[in-house]
Amino acid sequence: MRDHIQRTPHPPSKDYVTLSYYQFRPIPQKEDLLKIQYFFLTDLRAMDVVGRIYVSAEGINAQISCPKDRVKDFKAYYATHWPIFDKIRFNPAMSEGKAFKKLHVRIKGQLVADGIDNSTFDIYNEPTYLTPEEWHNELSSQSTPPILIDMRNHYESSIGHFENAIRPDVTTFKENVDAMLDICKGKEDKEIYMYCTGGIRCTRSGALLKSNGFKSIKMLRGGVTAYGRYIQDQRQQQVAEGRDEEEVKSIYKGKNFTFDKRLGEPITEEVLATCHICGTACDTYSNCSNMACNLLMISCPACQQRHQGTCGSGSCVEMVQELSEKQKKIDKNHPGLRGMKARLGIHPFHEHRLRVRPLKVMENRRNKARL
Ligand SMILES: [Zn+2]
Ligand SMILES: [Zn+2]
Structure with a gap:
């Protein structure tokens, strides 16, 4: 999961559509997986497709954004060249836009890891x-x-x-x-x-x-x-038929969390969660801007501003300030903060299970401070 969560949400460009698709299908030979990886990387890059594709001995799982005018070609590409993936159903996201920056095709042990043979x-x-x-x-x-x-x-x-x-x-x-x-x-x-x-x-x-x-x-x-698309379509249909005063009653409440830079798309207006720092109603996720901390947390706009996009811990604020000072001195061609992180030898603060438990991390910090 760790690699799935991107740093800051970027406004999506409108000319892409995001699709997810998967199929369980045995691909036992490692060399076949390598071939699939190679062809996807070359062919899909040529179509300007971005996103994440996982292939494994048990099949394929992908989330991609494809230029709108290439969607037909993209689907035809699978239908023509990949008869082994004949059961794939392309599942469009609710919102349009480019949800990824690059194309990654990775060979994995399990498509979804449950450790069951x-x-x-x-x-x-x-x-x-x-x-x-x-x-x-x-x-x-x-x-x-x-x-x-x-x-x-x-x-x-x-x-x-x-x-x-x-x-x-x-x-x-x-x-x-x-x-x-x-x-x-x-x-x-x-x-x-x-x-x-x-x-x-x-x-x-x-x-x-x-x-x-x-x-x-x-x-x-x-x-x-x-389901989100179904509700969206129902609403649009109602408006088109002039019945927009009737409410389409979604049995799903709130947001659909997504593993891309949007970190979620709303299905209904209800906000079910609260800011992890101040407790006001909020359901917008971001990662602590201190990359070494990278805590996945909900933080409201006021807390974002007050704590410079960090989780609010003093050391995170300090580190982000220090890095931005150093960053200013670095040549424009430098690969950026990621490179600096490696050069400065910063190690991740939290293992995965704590990184997605901001309240636990904050409680641990308070307890430590009390000692
Ligand atoms: Zn807040
Ligand atoms: Zn932090």
Whole structure:
């Protein structure tokens, strides 16, 4: 996850669309993975595609931004050249714009890391896919709340989630799979609903449940991203038909956390979270501007300004000031702060699990200060 979170949100340029897509499909030979990596890098760069593509022995998982006028070519490229990825469904993000700066194609061990060996279950025993409309209708018409599991991490579900969802307080997908197994224990005959950002986590964990004798597992096809688009389309349709006084009732509240420089897109106006520094209502994530700290936190505009984009710790403010002084003295052609960070030998302050727990970090600091 660490590499996924970019530093500061940039205003997206409007002429790109962002798409996510994935497919589980065995690619056992390392040399095939290297070939795929090579072709994607050369071909997609030529189309000005940016983003992150992961390939592994179990398939592909990607989030990319593609120039609007190339989307047709991009889709045709997959259809023509990559018959092995014949089940890919391109899942568009809600907002337009370039969500990434560069194209990265990486070879990974697991597409989504839960540490469970693929030989222990049938990854192709997939759950039932509900379209956003089917999902909306089924969940809004139930008289008793169903078993509905949010398969995302705590920092994702805290800024937005479906009504009545069980939201495990977890930091990694692996922990969420353990939580899911606990929640589902003894409920093999019950209907279980699950969702995540784009679907891949549910395709995998749903297959795990089905392989373990669970009868009815239903997941949201295209995840929260697709649901957000469904709600957006409904609203646009209402406006077009002059029925805009009627409210489209989204059963998802708040924001959809995204692993790109936007760090989230709003689905409804509700703000479910608070600034980690001062506690006012806010759901905008950023990383502490001290790169060595890099704490993923929610901070309101006032706190951003007061603490120079840092998490508010004295040492972070100091370090950012010091670096910006040094930066001013450096030749314009220097690669920038990242290079300086390496030269100054700064080591990351927090391991991943603490980096996404700002309140815990702040509490630890207060305790330390008291000693
Ligand atoms: Zn604040
Ligand atoms: Zn910090």
